[in-house]
Amino acid sequence: MSNLKKLVIEPLRKTNPVTVLVLGICSCLAVTAQLKPALVMGASVTVVTALSNLIISLLRKGIPNRIRIIVQLVVVATLVILIDQFLKAFAYDVSKQLSVYVGLIITNCIIMGRLEAFALSHGPWESFLDGLGNGLGYSLILVIVAFFRELFGSGTLLGYQVIPQSFYEAGYQNNGLMILPPMALIVMGIIIWISNKDAGHGTAGRETTTQK
């Protein structure tokens, strides 16, 4: 795999910002009760991470080290306001549903993390791809969590009824806990559990110590 391709592919699983670095958890809990806001949120964060990485990478040689955080914040805030206005203009319903969480993208740890750790020391094209990959990795987890929460919590996907009416007549009920934030945390925990198991973390170390 070429290095550039790796920048986009690796954050999807191996260095996923949510499940491995455990960043951006708050918004994962807040906007995943339904699939549609989760998709929009994921797309917004992806755009902001990719573009802010690109811009900071272009400016990186001119930014004085001491005030770099402020410069980063100005760039991110500008992009977030643009996204917010864009959503208000073209997707008003979703923008209302997401309410303050669009504005709170500024505080998303993933964005600052990528700017500090990657964009300040890499070229514009690489930085853009890295931002894109991390944004997509974040969106992936958001969509998985939202899929399960909407399916079992409301019986719908993207607002369409998925669980047939006959199920409800047979005694099936929507799971109210899925709508509540604690279940988002638990679903996330299960995803991290599975992905750790997949990557060989967890029990691997323990077994070598016990089997002497």
Add this chain to the structure above:
Amino acid sequence: MSKKLGMRSEEYKVKSNAFKGLAKWFETHEPKGKWAWLGSTYEAFHTFAFTPNRVTKRGCHVRDAVDLKRAMITVVIALAPAMLFGMWNIGYQTSLHTTDWPYELGTAANFFYCFWFGFLRMLPMLAVSYVVGLGIEFAFAQIRHHQVNEGFLVTGFLIPMIVPVTTPLWQLALATAFAVIIGKEVFGGTGMNFLNPALVARAFLFFAYPTRMSGDGVWIAADLWGTDAITGATPLGELAAGLQPSASALDMLIGTTPGSTCETSVIAVALGAIILLITGIASWRIMFSVILGGGLMGLLFNAIGANAYMQLPFYYHYLMGGFMFGAVFMATDPVTAAQTNVGKWIYGLLIGILAVMLRVINPAYPEGMMLAILLMNCFAPLIDHCVISRNIAKRKKRAIISSKTTAQ
């Protein structure tokens, strides 16, 4: 794994002839070769049938005939009075409210039919709870190459006892699976969980399917099968709705009121409490301090007396709902309770206080016991930490003083 188990079979002392055949069967059917992965399942059934004779030979250990299995079975025995009474009460409640009840009320035949009715309602719930819970426990033990733990023996018994009788079986199965996996196994299994798994199952049902866990329409079974219910409010439900409880204090003491399947009778729970206290399985400090805390809070509300609920005599809180059941069987869970003696007092008092507070002040939660215990389960390690560090600080001070005096 299998090698280790192979050594084991001679270590079992078999005295009775009747069980020799079974012992022989265990010896000859030990999993080997491609079945070796079933080792912990085999082990679980073997030690369930015969007391293992193997003891720890090295190190400093407390040696006691009461191992985890015997402790757990004692709790199940202590739960039996409440379970038996609950079965009868299920039938009794339905007989009061249905028109096509086959027996005359008050006759001996009716007494047994009430019990039979409740038995048939409880049996599927118990079966679902044990099959799902033990299935998951065995699976986890196999995957982790651990021995199967006995922890679920009590949890599986408790879960059907603290839910409404009309709870659909699939919801019960889901709640059990949730409790065992998320409440227990992710933390490392029996002894590692910080929340009481039976209460996790109930809390799951409470928040996931609120229409099935509270209100007036879930406490009395309409018929022998199915999930239909007859409308009938629990004493706590009536109070939360701003009414006075229609049942008398004596009814509530005996337990002939609607409620979760086996929690209504204070007398049956007290019998269990006596068994637990005599055998020393449960901590009297916790039991007593929960009751004390509830009483103090009840008296405080009596003194304030701002509304009818606050003016309710304080001892009513003991009689209604799951207060006593929680105090005796849930709060005393040795894994999730505070471990230090001072900690146990604080833990118990706060459970009692919070439970009564939730009942009286928050009408959205008619029964506060479950939430109070779960909340204090979360704080139990912190309480212990504070008690221990205080103790260390105190001793340090003493040590410094005494070293100073000797230096002089």
